[in-house]
Every structure is written in structure tokens, then in C-alpha cells.
Amino acid sequence: MEYGMEQNGKHSLWRLEERLSRLLEPVTPDPEFVDSLKFKLTRTPAVLLENGRRKLGLIAVGIGLFTGAFLVWLLRRRSD
């Protein structure tokens, strides 16, 4: 009786393995996605661009503040 149950259990696991082999087959990703990702990975230094932009922004703000302070100083000097 126990032997029969054990055999049934093993048989159901074999059937499950067969089902997994039959149904789990590789899918093909969209070729457009594959090509565009390859392009991005091998050509675009995205991080460097982002850093460069941040630095440019800081420089622009710095120049703006300096010019503003200089103008205030100049106007005060004239009014004195």
C-alpha cells in the first residue's frame, strides 16, 4: 500500500518534470529593444553628461550671484 503511494508520488513528479520541460521554452525579446539597449550600453556615457550638466548649472548660478553682488556694490558706491 505504502509502496504504491510512493510510486504514485514519484510518477506525478516525473509527469511534472515532463510538463515543465514541454512548457517552459525560451521567448525571444523584441529585437528593437535588444538593439537599442546595445547601443545605449556601448555608446552613451549617460552619467558623465548628467554630471557635466550639474557642474554647468552651478557655474551659471555662481556667475549670476557674482554679477548681482558686483552691481549692488557698484550702485551703492555711486549713490555715496
Place this chain on the structure above:
Amino acid sequence: MKKLEVAPLEPITDSNAVRLACCGDSEAFSYLYEQNVKRIYNYIYYRIGSEEDAEDLTARVFHRAFAHINNYVEKGVPFTAWLYRIAHNLTANWYRDKHRRLEVSLDDHIELPHLGELPERTIEINQEKELLLKAIRRLPADRQELLLLKFLENLSNGQIAVIMGRTEGAIKSLYHRSLISLREELKLVSGNDTMNHL
């Protein structure tokens, strides 16, 4: 006239491609990408069941791998195994972020690829596959990973052990337990599906 000296062509392998990629060689990056993109996409696609998210996560795996390629050399595992580990971690994060691990509804639609069969047969196969995938996604992450590596990639227990960072014996035992849990989950999922159709 002096002859140009040409270096002898070295057969490209994962290890010398990684070495070259570390020096910023874009051809080596391309080689590593082409060798692995389909298997990583497949692994993620079967773990999460959505083409769009699988594309997003595949892109993140390769961006992370190429950004940290210097770390790989020190670890001493095959490059593909290293990519699988990154894919596994990002998939786990994806489930954690979206709180989907325990919330995958039995009615969720799973996008299945179209098979080159007759329409009736295709529907039948897709239904069977949908049930199987629902049951697989209810298993703990390590069991899902093992089953996908075994049946999608046809990897041996030894190769899976390297990828998952366990011993071959541990993988053999986990595989047996995974099949038993999957059989139980299939019973539950099939039962629920029958109830839904009533």
C-alpha cells in the same frame, strides 16, 4: 617599407572579453551583451510575467553589470553566473518595491508568447502554461530561480549551484522540495481556476 605588425587573433571568450571590457573596449561589451541578453531577459520575463518590466529590468542588469565590471573580476564566478545574481537581486527588489510577492492575483493576466500551432491547440497550451506559471510564481524566490535555470537554460545542478552560491547537494535537495511544492501549488491554482469558471 615597414610591414604593419598585426597581433594574432585570440579566440574571444568570456574571460578575455571581461578583461577587455574592464579597459573600456566597446567590442568586448557588445560580445558579453550579445552572449547573455536573451537568457537574462528570459529569466526575468518568466519571473515577473510582463514584457515591459522584463525589458526595464534587463536594461538595469546590464547597466549595473557594466558599471561595476571591475568588481566582477575579484569574485571568480563565470560572468553569466554573475549576471544571473544581479538579475535575481533586481527581481527581488522589484517584487519588494511593488509589494507583488504575495499579492499576485489568480486572475492576473500573464502575457504569453504566441506559439506556432493551430488556434485551439495554442489556447490549450497557453492555458496550461498560464496555470503552471501562476503556480511557479507562488513559490519562494530561490525555488522559482532553480526551476527556471533548470528548465529554461537546461543547466546542470553543478552549474546552478555556482549561480546560486550553494553546494550541488543543496541544489539537488532544493530541487526535489521545489517539485513537491510546485505540485501542491498547481493543485491549489487549478482548484481556484475551476472555481472561477463556475
